[in-house]
Amino acid sequence: MAGETIITIVGNLTRDPELRTLNNGSVVVNFTIAASERRFNRDTNQWEDGDTLFLNCSAWDSQHAPLASNIANSLAKGMTVIAQGRLTQRTYETENHDKRTVVELRVDQIGPSLRRATAQVTRQQxxxxxxxxxxxxxxxxxxxxxxxxxxxxxxxxxxxxxxxxxxxxxxxxxxxxxxxxx
Structure with missing residues (x-):
């Protein structure tokens, strides 16, 4: 679709991915990535964290790729991940009939960061x-x-x-x- 905003984010999972099966049989996983800017403070000669972005994410299983299931089986709270996907905007209504809008990342690709970790990848048939x-x-x-x-x-x-x-x-x-x- 034209005009999509595709981004890549590197950050830590704030909780274990939550896998759910919807009434229609669709499988989705939800998780949050926290990404902080690190910068070197020359006055104190130390690294400091900047503001943190908490980005809610979702991924879906498809007929050809069990992405949601793979995420739930492979990733856990605290892991540093690299995720790429499309920013989406969703509007919903609260119990008090207030309309709310949230921005989420619909993940197309994700994996662990290997900067400070190792991973054993198993290709699925x-x-x-x-x-x-x-x-x-x-x-x-x-x-x-x-x-x-x-x-x-x-x-x-x-x-x-x-x-x-x-x-x-x-x-x-x-x-x-x-x-x-x-």
């Missing part, structure tokens, strides 16, 4: 992914090296022997190769 597996790969491609597809009857068309990116650990042998991490 999607039977509705279509011709390219939902991730730009040919149908049937399961990722990794040929060793990862052993016994599945699927051959990795992109695997090469000794592929350092297709196996765990460092390099192809699982030991430190002396190459710097990046």
């Amino acid at each position: 999607n039977s509705n992914a279509g011709q390219f597996g939902g991730f730009g790969q040919p149908a049937g491609y399961t990722g990794g090296s040929a060793a990862n597809t052993a016994g599945t009857g699927v051959t990795d068309p992109f695997a090469t022997s000794g592929d350092p990116w297709g196996v765990g650990g460092f390099g192809s042998g699982g030991t430190d190769t002396g190459e710097p991490e990046f």
Whole structure:
């Protein structure tokens, strides 16, 4: 849709994501991200927090991507996240018949910040992914090296022997190769 305001926010989750299933069967998750500006005060020689923005967010499961469920299963209060989505405005009426308007972030993409943390990502298999597996790969491609597809009857068309990116650990042998991490 034209004129949408797309933003990216980096901040901490203020509470555990709350997953709900609506009467119509739709699945939504709600959470709040708190983002603060940090600046260096040269007078005190210390870092200081600026004003904090608390942004209410929502994400929905779709037929092709269980985003809301993935958020609820992967993220928790206190985690630093990077979220991208569309600002939306919603108007509602209170019990006293007062009209209120709120601005929320409808999240399209989200993940943990790896600046001060690590994450173990598990790619979900999607039977509705279509011709390219939902991730730009040919149908049937399961990722990794040929060793990862052993016994599945699927051959990795992109695997090469000794592929350092297709196996765990460092390099192809699982030991430190002396190459710097990046």
